[in-house]
Each structure stands twice: as C-alpha cells, then as structure tokens.
Amino acid sequence: MHRVVALAVESVVAFDLAIPAQIFGHPDERDRYLFSVCAERPGVVPTSTGFGVEVTHGLEALEQADTVVVPGFHPKDRPGEANLEALRRAHARGARVASVCIGAFGLAAAGLLDGLVATTHWEHAGELAAMFPSVRVNPDVLYVDEGRVLTSAGLSAGIDLCLHMVRRDHGQVVAAQVARRMVVAGHRTGGQTQYAQRPVLPDGGLSSTREWAITEMQRPLTVTHLARHAGLPVRTFARQFHDETGLSPMRWLTAQRVREAQRLLEATTLSVDDVALHSGFGTGTSLRLHLARELGTTPTAYRQDVRGA
Structure with missing residues (x-):
C-alpha cells in the first residue's frame, strides 16, 4: 500500500489540498493508496479562504510516507522550521516529494529544489527564482518531474501532476480511469505551456x-x-x-x-x-x-x- 501524506502548512490553500485528497484519497483508490493529512499542530488548521480543516495527524506521519505532497500556503515565505525539517527527513530516507502551486516555496525553503528545475504558479515564478537562486525555475510548464522531487504550476496543474504520479505508479489505464472520475483531461504533458500565460x-x-x-x-x-x-x-x-x-x-x-x-x-x-x-x-x-x-x-x-x- 502506497502511503500519500499531504502536509497542511497553516493557511493552506484548500483547493491545492483537495487535489491529492480527491486523487489519492478517493474510495476508488483504497486498494492502491492510503491517504492522510498531517500538520505541525494537529487540530483545526486554517485555510487561506476562511475556513478550517480538521487534521488528526502530526508531522510523525511523514516518517511513514511514500509520497509527500505540499499544497500551497500563505504567507508563502513562512513554512515553519519544523515542517521544513520533517520534509528534509522524509526526502533523505527516500520518499517522493511533490508540491502543488506555491507549495514549491516550501520545498525550496527546505533545500529540496537546489540545483533542480522546478515550476510554480506563473504569477509567483519570478519571486521563487529571486528568493532561491539555486533553483532553476521554469515558469512556462504545467509540472516538472525530477525523479523524487516534483513541482506543479498553479492550481489545476496540480491535478495534472497528481495524475502523472498515478501514471508513474500504475500506468496509463489507471490514470485515465482516475481522470474520467475527476472529469478532467486524461493527459496534459508537463511541458505544456501554462494556460494562464x-x-x-x-x-x-x-x-x-x-x-x-x-x-x-x-x-x-x-x-x-x-x-x-x-x-x-x-x-x-x-x-x-x-x-x-x-x-x-x-x-x-x-x-x-x-x-x-x-x-x-x-x-x-x-x-x-x-x-x-x-x-x-x-x-x-x-x-x-x-x-x-x-x-x-x-x-x-x-x-x-x-x-x-
């Protein structure tokens, strides 16, 4: 069973969090994935859109994760040192780490994007490049797969990234089934230009x-x-x-x-x-x-x- 854990940094972007929840946590995926959400402080975690989400797991959940997904959060320059250290430990022991939208700022702050190509929402790509000059930011793509570290562009591009991970894990037929359930395009390649541009x-x-x-x-x-x-x-x-x-x-x-x-x-x-x-x-x-x-x-x-x- 492949364990996927989403890290909800305080003021998490609810849409970004919902993407891996729907793709990996849907009942149809119970035989392939075990999905959960964790936070530095379990309980009600505020979202950036004015409501809270109940999180029952602490950062120790990342110790067993096969894949860690970091949704966007605000302010994006304050991911919290405890969260960063937990991400570093997960990556060091071999977990696959991915970000949705401005969640890339969390991966960059943890040093996990150093020397790699990465992307984020086109509106914030310049800021990511300025804050983390060791990251090779590409603002013109939907997602980037660097092996064990993956990043997606803004918002719905996170769906493309998560479907890409399903495709890597279980093949095109399963990914197409998930896409049909999500009522989205079956396959938008990572190199495709961000529509927002x-x-x-x-x-x-x-x-x-x-x-x-x-x-x-x-x-x-x-x-x-x-x-x-x-x-x-x-x-x-x-x-x-x-x-x-x-x-x-x-x-x-x-x-x-x-x-x-x-x-x-x-x-x-x-x-x-x-x-x-x-x-x-x-x-x-x-x-x-x-x-x-x-x-x-x-x-x-x-x-x-x-x-x-």
Missing part, C-alpha cells in the same frame, strides 16, 4: 471577428482575411488583436484549431486526416506537427489517453 481578456472590439474565425477555422484563413472581416488595415488589426488577446492573430487561430482538434479526437471517431481537415490544419502531417508542438503528443496518443485505451 495566454490571457483571456474581456471581449473587445474584435470579438465578432474572433467568433467568425472559429466558425470558419476549417478554411485556410490569413491575417488579411481576418482584417478584412474586421474592416481594418492589416497592421492596425494585428496591433488591436494583440492588445485584446495577448497573441498574434495566427497564433491565436492555431490555438483554437488545436482545441477543436482535441475536441474531435475526444468526441468522434474521425480519422486523423479528417480531424485535420475539420480543424483547419489541412493534413494529418500538419496536425501531428502542431499537436507535438503544443501538447507534446500525437493525435493517436492523445485519443488513447483521453479514452483510456
């Missing part, structure tokens, strides 16, 4: 053109086509489009086509070539190239992952 801004003056482009994405659209629909010169259109979306028109359109290809691979039995046509990539070769670049996978592998095949 592609800002979703309020609808602006070009929202109707964006909607039109989505309905017409199967066509070989160019910036000229989009600018003509908006009734603007190409340079003016491109500048305004970037101001509203944070992306160039064609980069944005490629992202929409990738999402449509994902939807078709998940929900239909269309061939890869047909998915490429319907999503605007034209050929299966082009679709494979873009999925490899955006998601780090192939159309066939993506379809198998989300369906648990």
Whole structure:
C-alpha cells in the first residue's frame, strides 16, 4: 500500500489540498493508496479562504510516507522550521516529494529544489527564482518531474501532476480511469505551456471577428482575411488583436484549431486526416506537427489517453 501524506502548512490553500485528497484519497483508490493529512499542530488548521480543516495527524506521519505532497500556503515565505525539517527527513530516507502551486516555496525553503528545475504558479515564478537562486525555475510548464522531487504550476496543474504520479505508479489505464472520475483531461504533458500565460481578456472590439474565425477555422484563413472581416488595415488589426488577446492573430487561430482538434479526437471517431481537415490544419502531417508542438503528443496518443485505451 502506497502511503500519500499531504502536509497542511497553516493557511493552506484548500483547493491545492483537495487535489491529492480527491486523487489519492478517493474510495476508488483504497486498494492502491492510503491517504492522510498531517500538520505541525494537529487540530483545526486554517485555510487561506476562511475556513478550517480538521487534521488528526502530526508531522510523525511523514516518517511513514511514500509520497509527500505540499499544497500551497500563505504567507508563502513562512513554512515553519519544523515542517521544513520533517520534509528534509522524509526526502533523505527516500520518499517522493511533490508540491502543488506555491507549495514549491516550501520545498525550496527546505533545500529540496537546489540545483533542480522546478515550476510554480506563473504569477509567483519570478519571486521563487529571486528568493532561491539555486533553483532553476521554469515558469512556462504545467509540472516538472525530477525523479523524487516534483513541482506543479498553479492550481489545476496540480491535478495534472497528481495524475502523472498515478501514471508513474500504475500506468496509463489507471490514470485515465482516475481522470474520467475527476472529469478532467486524461493527459496534459508537463511541458505544456501554462494556460494562464495566454490571457483571456474581456471581449473587445474584435470579438465578432474572433467568433467568425472559429466558425470558419476549417478554411485556410490569413491575417488579411481576418482584417478584412474586421474592416481594418492589416497592421492596425494585428496591433488591436494583440492588445485584446495577448497573441498574434495566427497564433491565436492555431490555438483554437488545436482545441477543436482535441475536441474531435475526444468526441468522434474521425480519422486523423479528417480531424485535420475539420480543424483547419489541412493534413494529418500538419496536425501531428502542431499537436507535438503544443501538447507534446500525437493525435493517436492523445485519443488513447483521453479514452483510456
């Protein structure tokens, strides 16, 4: 039985804590994982969102853990020396240690990220790098697996990391079953860009053109086509489009086509070539190239992952 223990530092981020609880502590996983939560001071541990969680185990629970998960906490620069020492001991005896979101600040403070690549929520990546210069911070990925030390980006990327650990422990079929129960994507690779770095801004003056482009994405659209629909010169259109979306028109359109290809691979039995046509990539070769670049996978592998095949 694989023991997973989440360390709830005071003012723990409840969402971060709920992720390993749902993945490793769900009744469906009782034959694979034994999940518990510990804290420096057992009892009601405050969360960062105004309510408390009842924790019955102290730090001694980490002495038996096979995997330790550190959810985020506030303030992130005060993890507590007792917690840090318990993390060091767990890691030294061979436990796998992982963080969700800004929980990476706890691993870094314990010295467990020194010399390693790590990630955290994109908003706090610069601060992590400044506070811990020996950590090689990568703000552009969903999660990083350095063997016995793993870190995830913000919030829902913790789901991807925990599913990745399930996949490592029990294979793709089991991980896909857990993903379906969680109603999340079966597999987002760690190297995939954090979605939060592609800002979703309020609808602006070009929202109707964006909607039109989505309905017409199967066509070989160019910036000229989009600018003509908006009734603007190409340079003016491109500048305004970037101001509203944070992306160039064609980069944005490629992202929409990738999402449509994902939807078709998940929900239909269309061939890869047909998915490429319907999503605007034209050929299966082009679709494979873009999925490899955006998601780090192939159309066939993506379809198998989300369906648990």
